[in-house]
Amino acid sequence: MTRPPILKLGDILIVSIQTDLDDQEALALQDDLAEAAVAARARGVIIDISAVDVVDSFIGRTFATIAAITRILDAETVVVGMRPAVAITMVELGLSMGGVRTALNLTQAIEMLNHARSPG
Amino acid sequence: MTVQAEAAIRRTKDLFLEQDGRLLDQWSEKANISADELRELYRALRAALAGEDEDFTDVRGLLAEFSRTRVRQGYTPAETARTVFALKDAMYEIVEADGSPEALRGFAWFSRLVDDLGLFTFETFSNAREKVILDQTEQLLELSTPVVKLWEGIVAVPLVGTLDSARTQVVMEKLLQTLMETGSQHAVIDITGVPAVDTQVAHHLLKTVMAARLMGAECVISGIRPQIAHTIVTLGIEFGDIVTKASLADALAHALRRSGAEIKVNGRWPDEEETESSP
Numbered sequence: 001m002t003r004p005p006i007l008k009l010g011d012i013l014i015v016s017i018q019t020d021l022d023d024q025e026a027l028a029l030q031d032d033l034a035e036a037a038v039a040a041r042a043r044g045v046i047i048d049i050s051a052v053d054v055v056d057s058f059i060g061r062t063f064a065t066i067a068a069i070t071r072i073l074d075a076e077t078v079v080v081g082m083r084p085a086v087a088i089t090m091v092e093l094g095l096s097m098g099g100v101r102t103a104l105n106l107t108q109a110i111e112m113l114n115h116a117r118s119p120g
Numbered sequence: 121m122t123v124q125a126e127a128a129i130r131r132t133k134d135l136f137l138e139q140d141g142r143l144l145d146q147w148s149e150k151a152n153i154s155a156d157e158l159r160e161l162y163r164a165l166r167a168a169l170a171g172e173d174e175d176f177t178d179v180r181g182l183l184a185e186f187s188r189t190r191v192r193q194g195y196t197p198a199e200t201a202r203t204v205f206a207l208k209d210a211m212y213e214i215v216e217a218d219g220s221p222e223a224l225r226g227f228a229w230f231s232r233l234v235d236d237l238g239l240f241t242f243e244t245f246s247n248a249r250e251k252v253i254l255d256q257t258e259q260l261l262e263l264s265t266p267v268v269k270l271w272e273g274i275v276a277v278p279l280v281g282t283l284d285s286a287r288t289q290v291v292m293e294k295l296l297q298t299l300m301e302t303g304s305q306h307a308v309i310d311i312t313g314v315p316a317v318d319t320q321v322a323h324h325l326l327k328t329v330m331a332a333r334l335m336g337a338e339c340v341i342s343g344i345r346p347q348i349a350h351t352i353v354t355l356g357i358e359f360g361d362i363v364t365k366a367s368l369a370d371a372l373a374h375a376l377r378r379s380g381a382e383i384k385v386n387g388r389w390p391d392e393e394e395t396e397s398s399p
Contacts, residue, residue, distance in 0.1 A: 080336065081335075082335045084297050087296060087331035087335045088296065088327075088331050090334055091331045102334055103305075103336035104337060105303050109336075
């Protein structure tokens with residue numbers, strides 16, 4: 001089982017998923033991120049899926065769960081770089097990620113996190 | 121095939137092959153076309169009839185080429201076919217001159233052969249036409265879906281014409297691809313040129329907006345004419361929390377405001393005050 005490395009950039013955690021995740025790996029990522037968010041006192045989590053070809057309902061829901069977990073830990077989760085083909089497939093299948101925030105690229109995600117933090 | 125019929129065909133072939141140049145001259149005269157244009161075709165036909173296995177591949181190839189050039193020169197397919205059919209007239213004179221019953225019987229066979237060739241020119245013509253139509257449809261599909269950049273971070277898709285599944289698919293793919301490549305966070309889908317919006321079209325639009333959202337971009341739908349707004353409400357289509365604007369200008373202003381730009385005319389926003397709830 002591969003565990004994508006969790007990088008720390010200031011108070012933002014960045015995970016770049018390079019392979020298609022299976023269910024076990026997705027659950028492991030969820031646990032890892034929750035722990036890392038606490039350990040690093042992160043204010044934001046960015047999940048980069050620009051290399052991912054398949055996002056099924058389980059992965060979609062896992063992202064939503066991760067977002068909910070990190071929100072409780074006071075960190076906003078942003079999913080970044082979903083490919084057009086993946087987005088189209090998800091919409092065609094009626095899948096959603098339960099309101100997880102999304103951004104086109106890493107720059108915009110970091111901007112979004114900084115922006116969300118500054119007023120509050 | 122009876123022995124008689126075989127003999128008739130044999131006789132016709134012989135008559136045809138005996139003629140050499142005379143038949144070609146007569147053909148060109150009947151068809152009212154220069155002999156040079158028909159020479160190659162005539163030679164191929166001779167070769168095909170002289171051969172044992174009656175292989176007309178060469179003849180058909182030349183005929184296809186011939187009918188293509190004729191069409192390009194502005195002849196109708198009927199005229200082209202008539203040119204081919206003129207061979208029958210030319211051949212009939214020779215058969216008549218020969219006068220033998222075999223030759224007359226064989227002429228029926230020959231006539232059928234020429235008919236086939238004539239119809240083949242028709243087929244070539246319609247195939248060529250169909251190819252042109254297919255190509256144009258494809259070009260139209262590409263032409264009709266431009267994604268234009270309105271501002272840094274704002275792209276627009278002006279949709280013109282009827283939307284069907286195939287077109288929406290192309291629009292969706294192209295828009296999402298552009299969003300990814302340019303990193304634009306705002307997209308305006310302008311439907312001013314769309315004559316009618318039914319549930320199907322609305323569904324396609326919603327899907328595009330949802331897909332863009334999954335990627336991290338916001339879509340605004342603009343150019344909704346009064347009649348279309350009426351139809352949408354009558355059909356009970358829910359656009360949910362998707363922002364819709366009456367004109368492209370409003371949509372651009374909205375997108376600019378969302379991306380943090382300030383536009384002020386005489387110190388005030390051009391339209392609606394800060395009523396927008398933050399995202």
